[in-house]
Amino acid sequence: xxxxxxxxxxxxxxxxxxxxxxxxxxxxxxxxxxxxxxxxxxxxxxxxxxxxxxxxxxxxxxxxxxxxxxxxxxxxxxxxxxxxxxxxxxxxxxxxxxxxxxxxxxxxxxxxxxxxxxxxxxxxxxxxxxxxxxxxxxxxxxxxxxxxxxxxxxxxxxxxxxxxxxxxxxxxxxxxxxxxxxxxxxxxxxxxxxxxxxxxxxxxxxxxxxxxxxxxxxxxxxxxxxxxxxxxxxxxxxxxxxxxxxxxxxxxxxxxxxxxxxxxxxxxxxxxxxxxxxxxxxxxxxxxxxxxxxxxxxxxxxxxxxxxxxxxxxxxxxxxxxxxxxxxxxxxxxxxxxxxxxxxxxxxxxxxxxxxxxxxxxxxxxxxxxxxxxxxxxxxxxxxxxxxxxxxxxxxxxxxxxxxxxxxxxxxxxxxxxxxxxxxxxxxxxxxxxxxxxxxxxxxxxxxxxxxxxxxxxxxxxxxxxxxxxxxxxxxxxxxxxxxxxxxxxxxxxxxxxxxxxxxxxxxxxxxxxxxxxxxxxxxxxxxxxxxxxxxxxxxxxxxxxxxxxxxxxxx
Numbered sequence: 068x069x070x071x072x073x074x075x076x077x078x079x080x081x082x083x084x085x086x087x088x089x090x091x092x093x094x095x096x097x098x099x100x101x102x103x104x105x106x107x108x109x110x111x112x113x114x115x116x117x118x119x120x121x122x123x124x125x126x127x128x129x130x131x132x133x134x135x136x137x138x139x140x141x142x143x144x145x146x147x148x149x150x151x152x153x154x155x156x157x158x159x160x161x162x163x164x165x166x167x168x169x170x171x172x173x174x175x176x177x178x179x180x181x182x183x184x185x186x187x188x189x190x191x192x193x194x195x196x197x198x199x200x201x202x203x204x205x206x207x208x209x210x211x212x213x214x215x216x217x218x219x220x221x222x223x224x225x226x227x228x229x230x231x232x233x234x235x236x237x238x239x240x241x242x243x244x245x246x247x248x249x250x251x252x253x254x255x256x257x258x259x260x261x262x263x264x265x266x267x268x269x270x271x272x273x274x275x276x277x278x279x280x281x282x283x284x285x286x287x288x289x290x291x292x293x294x295x296x297x298x299x300x301x302x303x304x305x306x307x308x309x310x311x312x313x314x315x316x317x318x319x320x321x322x323x324x325x326x327x328x329x330x331x332x333x334x335x336x337x338x339x340x341x342x343x344x345x346x347x348x349x350x351x352x353x354x355x356x357x358x359x360x361x362x363x364x365x366x367x368x369x370x371x372x373x374x375x376x377x378x379x380x381x382x383x384x385x386x387x388x389x390x391x392x393x394x395x396x397x398x399x400x401x402x403x404x405x406x407x408x409x410x411x412x413x414x415x416x417x418x419x420x421x422x423x424x425x426x427x428x429x430x431x432x433x434x435x436x437x438x439x440x441x442x443x444x445x446x447x448x449x450x451x452x453x454x455x456x457x458x459x460x461x462x463x464x465x466x467x468x469x470x471x472x473x474x475x476x477x478x479x480x481x482x483x484x485x486x487x488x489x490x491x492x493x494x495x496x497x498x499x500x501x502x503x504x505x506x507x508x509x510x511x512x513x514x515x516x517x518x519x520x521x522x523x524x525x526x527x528x529x530x531x532x533x534x535x536x537x538x539x540x541x542x543x544x545x546x547x548x549x550x551x552x553x554x555x556x557x558x559x560x561x562x563x564x565x566x567x568x569x570x571x572x573x574x575x576x577x578x579x580x581x582x583x584x585x586x587x588x589x590x591x592x593x594x595x596x597x598x599x600x601x602x603x604x605x606x607x608x609x610x611x612x613x614x615x616x617x618x619x620x621x622x623x
Contacts, residue, residue: 078400079225083409090262090413094243094420097254101247108452111248112180112432113343118253120349124356126253127340128364129260131159133213133422137267137368137415138220139484142391144372145382148288148296151372155365157323160358162331167354169581170332171341173503175350176578180342180436181429182335182495187441189502189579190513190571197517198495199437202335203430205491207463209336210426211470212483217419218471220396225412233468236416240424241464244431245457249343252428256340259417266414267367270395273402274374284370287377321547325554329496330488336429371398423467431460485546486528493550494520497557506580509568512561520557524549 105111144151179185183202187195214233221232243251278284285297295301304314331337331354341353375382375394378401383391399411435456444451498516502508531537532545539545577583 078405079408079412080405082406083412086406086409087413087416090417091239093258094239094255097258098243098247098251101243101251101254104250105246105248105453108435108449108456109180110250111453111456112436113339114248114250114253116343117345118250118343118349120344120352120356122253122257123340123344123349123353125260125360126256127337127353127357128361129256129263129421130336130340130425131361131422132260132263132364133418133425136422137263137418138216138392138395140365140368141372141375141394142383144369145376145394146372146391148292148373148376149299149369151369152299152365153318153322155361157318158327159331159361161323162327163354163358163361165328166332166338166341167351167358170499170503171351171354172347173579173581174338174342175344175347181433182333182338183433183437185579186498186502186513187437189576190498190508191510193511194498194513194517195437196442197514198498199433201491201495201517201521203434203438205487206336206426206430206433207466208470208487209484210423210430210463210467213419213423213426214467215471217416217423220415220419233471236420236423237464237468240420240427241461244424244428245460248456249339249428249432252424253340253343255424256421259421262410262417263414263421264367266411266417267371269407270398270402270411271367271370274371274398277402278374278377284373284377288373291376291380317544317547317551321550325493325496325550326485326488326547328500329492329494329550329554333495333499334488334492335433336425339425339429339432371395374398427460427463427467430463431456434459434463486542486549489524489528489546489550489553490521493524493553494518494557497554498561501558501561502580504581506573506576506583507565507570508561509565509570511568512564515564516557516561519560520553523556524553527552 104114104117109116140151140154143154174182174185177185177188179188181199183195183198186198214237217236218229218232221227222229227235243255247254275281275284278287288296300315337354341350344350344353372391372394375397379387379389379397381387382389382393382397389397395415399408403411435452439455439459440447440452444455494517497520498513501516502513527549528545532539532548539548
C-alpha cells in the first residue's frame with residue numbers, strides 16, 4: 068500500500084478529538100463490562116455460546132468491514148468502477164447464505180470451538196494440526212494488514228507518527244479482548260458497525276451532491292473512462308481487455324465460488340461469531356442476518372471511490388501524488404465539517420480495530436485450543452487455558468505489529484488480502500466441502516489436500532504469474548486463477564489419496580457428513596427434520612436476502 072499523500076492532513080479540532088476520546092472510553096467500558104461474564108475458557112473463546120442472533124449477525128458483518136475493506140474497496144471503485152459490486156453480490160452473499168443454510172449445522176452440532184477442530188473429527192490429527200498452523204499464521208498476517216493500514220492513514224490524516232498509531236490501536240484491542248474475551252470483541256463490533264456507517268453514509272451523500280447526483284457521476288465517469296466503467300459486466304467477455312484483468316468465467320469461478328466460499332465458510336474469524344450464538348437456529352441465522360446489510364454496504368464504499376475519480380481525474384495515474392487508496396481520506400478532507408469529521412475519523416479507527424480484533428480473537432482461540440491444548444499441554448485445568456488464552460492474545464498483538472510491514476510490498480491492500488485468501492482459505496474450503504459431502508473421503512486425504520492446494524496456489528502466483536510464464540493481466544486476475552488452481556489441485560489430490568487409503572469408519576462420521584444424523588440425542592432432531600429446506604424460518608431469511616439481491620439494479 069502506498070503512503071497516503073502528505074496534502075491529505077485533516078483540519079481536525081478539539082471537537083473531533085473529543086468524539087474520538089469518547090469512543091475509546093466506550094470501547095474500554097464494554098471490555099470491562101464483558102469481564103463479569105468470563106468465568107471459563109468457553110466464555111472467553113466463544114462467549115459461552117450465549118449470544119442472540121442479531122448481535123452475532125451484526126458482529127459477523129462488522130468483523131469483515133475492516134478499514135482495509137473500506138479503503139481497499141473504495142480504491143477498487145476508483146480504479147475499476149462499478150465492477151467492485153462483484154466482491155459483494157457474487158463474492159460474498161451466495162457464500163454467506165450457503166454457510167447459514169448448509170454448513171452451520173455441521174459446525175454447531177459437533178460442538179467444535181474452531182474450524183480446524185472440525186477437521187480433527189472428520190479427518191485426523193495431521194489435517195487438524197496443519198490447518199491450525201496455517202490459520203494461525205494467516206490470522207496474524209491479516210491482523211497486521213489492518214495495523215499497517217491504520218498507521219499510514221492516521222499519520223496522513225492526523226499527523227501521528229506511525230509507531231504511535233500502531234501502539235495505541237494495538238493496545239486498545241489487546242486490553243478489551245484480554246479483559247472481556249470474545250464477548251467484548253463482538254459487542255464492540257456491533258458498536259463499530261454503526262460507527263462505521265455513521266462515517267460512510269454522510270460521505271456518500273455529500274459526495275453524490277457535489278458531483279450532481281448519480282446521473283452527474285455516471286456522465287462524468289463515462290466521458291473519462293468509457294461506458295464499461297459504469298457497468299458490472301462491461302468488457303468481461305473472454306478475450307476482452309478490461310482494467311480488472313479478469314473475464315466473466317474467472318470472476319464467477321475464481322471470485323464467486325472458490326475465493327468467496329473459501330473465505331466465508333471456513334474463515335474462523337467469521338465463523339467464530341456464529342459459533343458463539345445461543346443455539347443452532349441463532350447460529351444459522353447469523354450469516355443470513357449479516358448478508359442483508361452486506362448487500363447494501365457496497366454502495367457506501369464504492370460511491371466514494373467513484374466520486375473521488377470524478378473530483379480528482381488524475382488519482383492513481385503516473386505523475387500524480389494521489390493513489391487510489393487516497394479516495395476516502397480525500398473526500399473526508401474535501402467534504403466533511405468538524406464534528407462530522409471526528410465521526411469519520413472515529414469510524415475509520417473503529418473499522419481498523421474491528422478487523423484486527425476479529426483476527427486476533429480467532430487466533431487466540433485456534434492457538435490455545437487447537438495447538439497448545441491438543442499437542443503441547445494436555446489435560447490442564449480450565450483456568451490454565453483461560454490464563455493462557457489471555458497471554459497468547461498479547462503475543463498475537465505483538466506478532467501482528469511485526470507482520471504489519473509485510474503489507475508494504477503490495478501496492479493495493481485488497482490485492483494482498485485476496486492473495487492470502489487464495490493461499491490459505493481456498494485449500495481449506497476444498498477439504499471441507501469434499502469431507503462434508505463425500506463419506507468415502509479418507510482420513511489421510513485431508514492433510515494431502517491442504518498441502519496440495521496451498522502449494523499449487525503459491526506456485527501459480529509466485530512462479531507462473533510473477534515469473535511471467537503465463538501472461539495474466541493483473542494481480543487480481545492472478546489471485547482468481549490461483550484460487551481456481553488451488554481448489555482443483557486440492558480436490559484431485561484428495562480423490563487420488565482416497566483411492567489408496569482407508570476411509571474413516573462410518574460410525575465416526577455421524578453428524579460430520581451430509582445426510583448422517585448427529586450422535587448427540589439432545590442436539591439431533593428427528594430423522595430428516597434437520598434439513599435446511601424443511602425450515603421455513605431459515606428459508607424465509609434466505610429468500611429475503613436472495614430476492615433483494617436479484618432485484619437490485621445489477622445492470623449498473
